Amino acid sequence: MNIVRRSDRLRINFYCKYCYYTILTKHVSDYPPVFQSKDVENGWYDVWEKNKYFTVKPSDKETLKMLLPPPNITGTLHLGHALTVTIQDILARWYRMKGHPVVWIPGLDHAGIATQLIIEKHLSKTKGIVKSDIEKEQFLSYIWEWKDQKENEIKSQLKALGASVDWSKEYFTMSKNYNDTVVEAFVTLNEKKLLYRKKNLVNWSPILQSTISDIEVDYMYIDKKTEVAVPGYKKKITFGEIAYIAYPLKDSKDKIIVATTRPETVFGDVAIAVHPDDERYGKYIGQNVWHTMRNTYIPVIADPSVDRNFGTGAVKITPAHDHLDYIIATNHQLDVIDVIDKCGNITEAGNLYEGLPRFIAREKVLNELSNRGLLQSVCDHNVSIPRCSRSRDIIEYILKEQWFVKSKSMAQKAIEAVEQNHLNIVPSIHKQTWYDWLNNIRDWCISRQLWWGHSIPAYYVTVGDKAEWIIARTESDARLIAESTYGCNLELHKDQDVLDTWFSSAIIPFAVLGWPKKTEDFKNYYPLTLMETGYDILFFWVSRMVMLGLELTGRLPFNEILLHGMLCDSHGKKMSKSIGNVISPENIINGATLDEVSIQMEENHNMGILEKKELRRMLVANKKMFPNGVPQCGVDALRVTLCSHNIKNLKIHFDVMECQANKFFCNKIWQAGRFILFMTNGREYQEPKSMSIIDRWILSQLSLMVSTVNNAIMQRDFHQAITSIREFLHYTFCDYYLEAVKHGFQSNNSEIITSHTYGTRTCFEVSLRIIAPIMPYLADDLYKRLSDKFTEFLSVPSLMEAPYPTSEEFSKWADYRLHKRFDAVLMIVSEIRSLTGGIKGIQKPMVHIVISNPDNFNFYNEVINLIKGGCRLHNICVFQKHNYMHDENSTCFQFTPDCTFVFISQDSAVLNTIKERSIKRVSNDESNLKLQDEM
Incomplete structure (x- = not known):
């Protein structure tokens, strides 16, 4: 047998490395050596907007119609918003690339109670102003100033996250046009005999001096005597x-x-x-x-x-x-x-x-x-204490005359829509809770005693000792009705209450499209395709959109409800300011030192956004979670992390360190592009007449990945799409295939080089289009860089103009039999790596793979470069068992009955290390087999 001497191996290794690094020094001037998220993200959103990619494009294909659940103007976006944005943006970009028109509508919600409360805190903290000391109009002017500031901040955040929303359709739930629609909805419900005014028990917050909705009531459960801090009391109050x-x-x-x-x-x-x-x-x-x-x-x-x-x-x-x-x-x-x-x-x-x-x-x-x-x-x-989620006050149930919406008949229609499969709830686990809640629904109290909100279009006149109420679109309409009924000598009084925010937000799907007018947008885009949001507001927002949509338009507001779980930290705890585990998306994207994070928290406290105890809690928590600050991860890594877990689960765990790992994944893709550019720039791209088996395998793996990703996104299983992308790009393509083709590119075999050029560039071009909806910045930046070099890349300003890869396009490459054969090869690679891992430099042993089956012998020799590249070893050979002679300086490991590894080294310590690992591997395998037999 031929054994390469150690001195010869050193010369070969040095020559290979010299050739490799000589190639790598070409064409580096315009391709940075390391992925830098800030540089990659810079300017791309302007390109997308300039090319009007976000506006709807006419097509024969079905339109995807969505609206972004409107963020409240109380503050800036948190990670929960980032999750919603990412999910919807992936869908929007995927559908666009598949040739579908997309309508994705952004907006902001005025958030009556939450905003009024935070402005009161803000004015008290920053100006020493108490709401009772100023007039209503002046107070509202402060809110509009706040709204303008937060609107700009939220829009900047949305753009940073890559949200490809149609800004031309942007709305605000307190705009003049929107207010007209709210009034019309209220009047229409009255005409349908679905409104009434009655004295009834309501959730009352003494601190807010207003009724609040059920969704704004949190329940604190305690089972023994407990001291609880209550707003307005100096001492804690005993409950339980x-x-x-x-x-x-x-x-x-x-x-x-x-x-x-x-x-x-x-x-x-x-x-x-x-x-x-x-x-x-x-x-x-x-x-x-x-x-x-x-x-x-x-x-x-x-x-x-x-x-x-x-x-x-x-x-x-x-x-x-x-x-x-x-x-x-x-x-x-x-x-x-x-x-x-x-x-x-x-x-x-x-x-x-x-x-x-x-x-x-x-x-x-x-x-x-x-x-x-x-x-x-x-x-x-045991007691359950109802607390106001906004003020933390203890809710009191008091009798108050308010406006109510009759809900039973509307709820029944919403139930039937799901039962009859006209409305699809994903995941289906939430269907039963939908039925349970709607079957036990109470009439909806929609009055609020606030300054900030939609004024109720109701007026009253006093007749004897009774107030007679009139509902009308305008005060002049109300006066005409009153005078025709009660005479001219009367005083008309306006209801001073405002409407529940959930009422105005429940009509968003048709209000933003022009209802009650039969506008072109309403005709073309109503109902929506999809409503995606968190499952925690299924009852209080989604169900009410369905009820009012059916009642006021006669149609469902959307055909599918996609509900994501609650975003939690890595320990499974809900992200909450009261716990101190909230992380800002900006800090993850841009990175932040611990001091910077602390300063941000203190600024929020100074503005009245954070209470003193919340500030203290978050400062302590941040020191524990981020002693070295929050690492810079970039937008693409954040998006990947948010959707790496099953969004349909009740809890979605978020870990910043996982986000950092995904930044490294982005760099892995970046380095793959750099390698391909260095290895193939200037080479002709053509499908080879004789394709190497390694290239056939990687193209087959590409075909499988394309099919898996498309199916996963269609089923809204984004985590499966990301898993498939990561397995292909990170492991199969980068860790195995690219390591294998290094040897082929360094050979003088023109057929192999042509085959590898076709394989690498095809896989990478398709992969960039595949990841574009998920990692839009990285995909666009890399594609643009490489399209200037490679003629087979599309000449487009952005991948938003490119077609999304389909399984049909690449089915010709699918070879599942080849997959199985390569699975066995990858197992060999994995085993050799585990046995030789940590043995460095010149001490690395020579490896002989001794095979009994002639077919396997021939196959493993065909893919020897993959084995070498995967094992990170150059001195690997395949031998047939019948003519193999063992070297005395060797140790063996029986991998399978057909396959034995022989490790050869002049260093006895290396052989002893491998031998010990082999014995341990055999012992573990025997233990596992015994355990399986017992089970």
Whole structure:
């Protein structure tokens, strides 16, 4: 057998490296050696806008119609927004490249409560102004200034993220045109008899002095005595307790013990209720008990809605502050007594307690009951505390006259749309929650007591002691109606409330297209194709868009709902300012030192955006998470990371270090382009008459990748697309194929060089078009650089003009039998690398692959360059077993019955290292086989 001497190997290695680096020094002036995201991203968005790629282009193909869920003007975009933008932008770019017209509409939401609250904090913090000290118009002027500033910041962020939205269709939910549409929607619902005004229980925030929607209520669950900070109170308030209070029966020594978690509301008790089948209390039903705090008797009633397992089974009925109590009181025609006012203080019903804050009154009531001998005990208890998500105040349920939308019939239509498959919810796991929520929907309170928002188009006149309400598009219309009904001598008053933000946002899909007018946009682009957003607002926004869309336009607002999960940190915790794990997209894109991040947090605090405790928490968290600052990753790496996990899962884990790894992936692609340019620039590109087996294999792998990516994006499984791209580009193409073709390019075989030129450039050109929707900056920049050098690359300003690769185009290269044969080769490479890894330089051993099967012998010799390149070893040979003679300075490893590795080295330490690894590998394999047998 022929064994190359060590001295000869050194000369060969040196000559190969010299030739290789000589080639690499060509044509480097206009191709930076390292991927720099800032340089790559610079200027490309201007190119896209200048060429009007974002506007809809006419085509016979079906149009993709989307709108970007409008960010609130409360602040700048966070990573959750970046996820939504990335998902939609991938779809928009993919569909455009496939020849479909795309309409993608951007906008901003005025976010009534959130914006008003943050402006109040901002004015207090920066100007020392309290809202009550200024006029409404002046306050609103501050909000419009804030809106203009945030609009510019948000648009800059969207552009930085690469959002290819049609800016010509941009909207704001408080613009004049949009306000007209909101008024029309309100009036139309009234004409359809779906609006009414009624005094009912609402979610009330004493701090905001307004009703709030269900979505703005968070529930804090505690199971024992706990001190909780409540806005407006100097001391923390005790929750997680239940009080047992005695109510003496009239003309009896007996008492009924009632359990309550709200002792401060005793002044509104109008009855004691028990279950009609509860044997403990049957004899008391119809009797009266003495209410010591009200100095009166109240009845004992029976109602089947009473939970016999709660407390003692007997409950006090306080209808003005509890939904179930209100229903019971209505059914039994009981009085309703307001106990807590809009400021969260005790009303005159509390006698001596009038004006006391509700939770101060709680403590005093318990003390008084204890002094009177009626407080039996106070124990730990499970409670859910409703809190305002904006102000963190404790929500109070109070009776207030408000406007409501009848929701039952609209909800039923929304249910049927999904049941009948007219509306597709992806993932389908959310269908059951859709049904559950809509089947149990309550009428929708749409009044808000704010300054910032859409004024309700309702007016009233006083007739006797009653207010008669008129709904009209304008005040002049309302006056005409009022005068024709009640005469000319009247005073017309405007409703001072504004509409719930969710009402105005629920009409976005048709409002932004010109409804109620039959505009060309409305005719052409309604309904939308897709609504993509987070699953957490499925009920409060998406369902309401569906309900109002069906009711006001007669059609679904969109055909598909794509819901992504909640963005969490690497530990699975929801990203939240209160936890301190929020990361700014800009910091990930551009990088930031720890000091810079801290300064940003402090600026937000100084502007009134961050509370002091949130600031402290985030400063501490940032020191733990980013002791060396946030690494610069770039836009493309951020986009890849956001979609690398299954967006359909309930939680999406985000790790900055994963983002940094994806930056290295971008650099890997960059280096591949650089290598191909150096190796093939100036060479003729043509499909070879005789293609090498390695090139046939890589083109087959390319065909598989193209098919997988297209199918994955069509199914909205972006993580599968990215996995396929990474496996092909990072591992198959760069780590194996390019390492293999180095040897071919350094040979004098013109057929091999032609074949490799065709293989490398075809794969890379197609791959850049494949990644363009996901990594648009990198793809466009690389493609432009290489299109100037390679004639087969398209001469286009951007890949947004290029066709997206399809599986049909590359099916001729698909060879799944070849895949299997190469899988075996890659296993050989992996095994050799594991056995020789860490052995450096001249100490690396020679490797002989000894084969029993003649077919495999011939095949492995054909792909020997792939094995050498993959193993990072030049001295690898393949031998047939029948004529192979072992060298005395060697050690063997039986890989398969057909394949043995022989490692040859003059260095006994190298052989001992490989031998130890071989023994360990065999031992592990035997353990795994034993474990499989046991299972």
